[in-house]
Amino acid sequence: MRASEHGDAVGVTFFDEVGGSATFEKLVHEFYQGVAGDPVLKPMYPEEDLGPAERRLTMFLEQYWGGPGTYSEERGHPRLRMRHMPFKVNPDARDRWLLHMRRAVDTLMLPPYAEEVLWDYLQRAAHAMVNTFEE
Template identity: 60%
Template sequence: MSTPGTFYEQVGGEPTFRFIVARFYEEVAKDELLRPLYPEEDLSGAEERLRLFLMQYWGGPRTYSEERGHPRLRMRHAPFKIGLTERDAWLRCMRIAVDEAELAPEHRDQLWQYMEMAAHGMVNSWF
């Protein structure tokens, strides 16, 4: 169940997150820096995990944690070298996805601010 009035509901619920994350991974699949970081040949598992995580974060169903436990995203990213270049590549893909979702400007800005903050928080390699 999701709570009415949450950001998740306001932006259109699951279909909106489904669109954004699918569009994001279309870009990742073409990105020479990012694509090799993903251990699985098929990106659909990664796509589902990110979609469920974002839905939960913004007030939607808590399926991510039911399936995966506490997010601990920094820990889960520790195996991958994420420098400033990887962060920027990730944000480039996400920017396209968020813009194409055509959210209301205040929702788009709120989502984008979060993405920038979260991506920066995932940097684990400074040299």
């Protein structure tokens, strides 16, 4: 971390503030623990092993919050809506995703401001992925 001439930190990202890779790895691992037993969400993952999906989401979130750019290096532009189009993401699926993610966020024990910032983003992202209102 560098300091500017005014003494405040320069170059510190949200990724750094919340604990870096370890925090995002824990978040995503806890999230997929819930997904693994979810009868609506689990079938959306073509691989039986959720490990590859866990890695992709971890890389995406790390990059989004200012960490390593591994996601784009390996997968290109995120194009989240396009990548989710093959799946029926209805309000029920969104709400289940948010339920598992909320439980995962709670395990992080983040400071209130950081938790609010992260949770706000996750809610907006989940709502943006809805692509049908069919059951």
